[in-house]
Amino acid sequence: MNTKLILSLSAIVLLSACATGKSGDVYTRDQVRQIQTYKVGVIEQINVVRIEGTQSQVGTAAGTIAGGIAGSGAASGKAGEVASVLGAVVGGMVGAAAEEAYTRESGLEFGIKMEDGSHISIVQAKSVNDAEFKVGDTVRIIESGGVTRVTH
Numbered sequence: 001m002n003t004k005l006i007l008s009l010s011a012i013v014l015l016s017a018c019a020t021g022k023s024g025d026v027y028t029r030d031q032v033r034q035i036q037t038y039k040v041g042v043i044e045q046i047n048v049v050r051i052e053g054t055q056s057q058v059g060t061a062a063g064t065i066a067g068g069i070a071g072s073g074a075a076s077g078k079a080g081e082v083a084s085v086l087g088a089v090v091g092g093m094v095g096a097a098a099e100e101a102y103t104r105e106s107g108l109e110f111g112i113k114m115e116d117g118s119h120i121s122i123v124q125a126k127s128v129n130d131a132e133f134k135v136g137d138t139v140r141i142i143e144s145g146g147v148t149r150v151t152h
Contacts, residue, residue, distance in 0.1 A: 036144035043137045045111035049123055067091015110150050122150050
């Protein structure tokens with residue numbers, strides 16, 4: 001198996017590890033068995049939104065390594081060193097862009113009228129169950145540790 005294939009597969013695995021669920025039906029391990037409070041409201045509006053992807057250093061690092069190795073194989077001597085540096089720079093930029101694109105998600109913005117008459121807006125990632133949400137639905141707004149989600 002060649003080095004480029006191994007590095008590409010490694011980058012995909014690393015990027016997959018960065019993806020986290022931000023939909024209403026995904027809980028972190030820290031949220032399990034914790035008290036959560038909720039309020040009730042009615043959905044007045046639902047907008048489809050795009051949630052930008054993560055921009056950690058994982059994609060940049062993976063791209064830099066892959067680009068540097070690919071560039072170093074392009075030539076030898078001074079030309080190889082230059083190609084290695086250029087490959088690392090371009091690889092880092094491509095890796096960062098790939099990470100952001102890979103972790104980008106579709107989301108829903110809910111405009112909700114609360115029982116007390118106030119209005120709130122919450123954005124969360126789409127999930128399989130979100131097709132069930134519609135304007136006029138009564139929903140729960142669950143809050144715990146700074147995380148808020150909309151559920152039926």
